[in-house]
Amino acid sequence: MSDVFTKAKRSEVMSRIRSRGNRATELALAKLFRRHKITGWRRHVKIQMTGGRRQVTGKAPVSAVSPTRRHRPFAVRPDFVFPRLKLALFVDGCFWHGCPRHATHPKNNRGFWRRKLLGNRTRDLLVNGALRRANWRVLRIWECALEQRPQACLRRVQKWLSVEN
Numbered sequence: 793m794s795d796v797f798t799k800a801k802r803s804e805v806m807s808r809i810r811s812r813g814n815r816a817t818e819l820a821l822a823k824l825f826r827r828h829k830i831t832g833w834r835r836h837v838k839i840q841m842t843g844g845r846r847q848v849t850g851k852a853p854v855s856a857v858s859p860t861r862r863h864r865p866f867a868v869r870p871d872f873v874f875p876r877l878k879l880a881l882f883v884d885g886c887f888w889h890g891c892p893r894h895a896t897h898p899k900n901n902r903g904f905w906r907r908k909l910l911g912n913r914t915r916d917l918l919v920n921g922a923l924r925r926a927n928w929r930v931l932r933i934w935e936c937a938l939e940q941r942p943q944a945c946l947r948r949v950q951k952w953l954s955v956e957n
């Protein structure tokens with residue numbers, strides 16, 4: 793693959809983008825929770841998935857989905873976890889997770905980015921499926937929704953917390 797960055801440099805660049813975008817959004821949600829007395833959550837708790845037969849079908853681009861290799865146990869680390877209720881909450885960055893309204897595709901290294909972003913979306917679906925099979929409920933909130941309509945997001949979470957499994 794031709795790439796302007798070396799491997800190490802690229803992963804450094806990417807981790808910087810990731811941490812900048814996501815951390816701010818997660819902190820905003822944590823703040824919202826505290827302000828509205830939503831408790832029982834923890835951040836970045838590791839949930840061990842057992843792997844297993846139904847994890848990955850032959851059609852999925854397995855190579856792009858490193859944490860969920862076929863037949864292998866893997867760990868999921870949702871942005872917020874409500875352990876007692878078995879709820880997993882993700883705040884998805886618009887760029888990294890392909891928000892329908894704000895997904896952009898960088899013009900440089902098009903092939904790399906297409907694979908990378910497609911891999912992210914595929915992994916999100918696999919993670920959702922694995923969690924649900926393990927009797928977790930999963931909620932994903934877009935970064936942009938949280939920025940633009942925090943109250944609506946809050947209501948969505950509250951509703952989700954009040955529904956019995």
Ligand SMILES: [Zn+2]
Pocket residue numbers: 886891892893894895934935936937
């Ligand atoms: Zn968006």
